[in-house]
Amino acid sequence: MGAAMIAGLPLSNRVRDYPESEFRHPLPHEAELTAGVRIEPGRSYGFFTDTTVCIGCKACEVACKEWNNLPADNLGLTGDSYDNTGHLSANTWRHVAFIEQMADRPTEMRPFQSNWLMMSDVCKHCHNPPCMEACPTGALFKTEFDTVVVQQDICNGCGYCVPACPFGVVDLNPLDGKAHKCTLCYDRLKGGLEPACAKSCPTDSIQFGEVADLQQRAAKRLEHLHAVGVPSAYLYGAPDGPGATGGLKYLNAFFLLTDRPEVYNLPEAPTRPSDRVAPSLLSGLAAVAGLAVAAVALFSRRD
């Protein structure tokens, strides 16, 4: 696939093959045209969510609900800025957070985004996914696109993936008794399509692509932001950085943030729960074994 400047945009040469504006059939490898990436099994895909260009339009939330046939969770108002979605859940796989940072005097405000932070949160598709490591049925698995998906025909709703997730993403649906979360549009990837949220994002805040490419793109963006006067920008979920600590290694869906992670409801240093299995099991067994030895001594005493 070659890239060229077409109508002032860096687009694939393939766009010249489709001059019409409506299509009767899906295009082969459509993601090449919309995201500049060909989707092939065996490669690693993910999201780079650049919060500095998010405008809080929630097109990602809507596109996700539309494509995945997900019902609304909450039709009321929360009173927390424009965030009436609340949180990621079994029915909500993209969630736009709104943080209004007000100054006492407007002259003291930072000359950047009017001190409004917006961020489209999503499942992180961890490299070492705690939910998958906790799943006792194998319902949670890594796909051929290196994404993490719950197989609905296997999940028995034990719910152990829910507390395992260090980001509070996975959730049970009480109606069907199964665990649900973002699938990174597994069905679309199989058809060569860009995930719905990324395709609908009007500012390219959500970028879809191969993880290595996205990490390079993010590093370049970070360098640019630091150069133009946004020194607070950093990556959340880049290899061994904030959000990818404690053995998670890196997140396939990572973020560019400009304030501390907690502001966005994210932990700074999450851990990998499976690291605690062996120390815990061995200490417990040692306690029981020690007491069993005491029992042997007690029982073999003649009275």
Next chain:
Amino acid sequence: MNFIPLPSPSAARPVSDAYDGTTYYGRPALKPAPFENSVVGSYIFLAGLCGVAQVIATVADVARAPRREGLVRRGRLLSMLAPTLGSVLLVYDLHTPKRFYNMLRIARPTSPMSIGTWILMGFSIFSGATAAAQVAADWVRPGWARLLHGIARTTQVPAAVAGAGLGTYTASLLSSTSTPLWAAAPKSLAVQFGSSSMASGAAALAMAERHAGSRSLARKLDTLALAALAVELGASVVSEATYRTRGISAAEDAAADTRTIAQIGTIAPFALQMLAGKGKRSAGILSDLASLAILAGSFCLRTGVMEAGDESARRPQDYFRFAKPGNLPK
């Protein structure tokens, strides 16, 4: 909200160690485990009681304790509560119970839920065989009975090994999550659960021995239960200290009542047994009270930890304080 000062150019990454209490509208950053605490708490209690009953019966048999026959029989029969009632509780807590058999699709060493499934399977098979041989031996001719007792003597060993696992893996199940209160002290929580299992198993069997008229074995089991309680007390002090230094102990208030019963169940038995040692006439009643207090405390330890953990998952400030680079495993 306060004014956020312009960061210095060097602050390319967020300042780490100090957590300033920021949350996102106070909303939870985690989801609490969707377990029914009374159901799963009952299972954890039963798993501990039954697993250790098998351990004690096996140890008594192998150590050739004097007049052990009744104790060994009761230990083997008591252990059957986990495969029967315990399994029912586990399946009941699934949100799609008819697919319970999917637990047997895989064995996953990173998941204590999967490890526990296989421990329970192994325990059910071996302690089931032991108990079946024990019961069948009463119905057959002496020659066959000897053979059946021999079988029970063999199968009880793997049953006891699985029993030790059954009494402790449940702590690992809670610790291997992101729930702050469960994850903070994996080692001492496991010692608490393991020793509490031992205390409950010994207390239940001691009570049975007392009523069967076997005073000396009952006294030995009471001593074992108190020793286990002492270990549990020590481990709980370590856990509490860890919660306090990590700044996550406030969530425990959500389970204050349950925790009070658990604490009474750990401390009162010492006093009751001491009184039982002095007063000759009411000794049996006091010892029985001590055993019952241990059983109640052991159950409430588990449900209390579960309730408090759920609360800690709902408190974003606890999780953010916990999820700091300073708390990462070295």
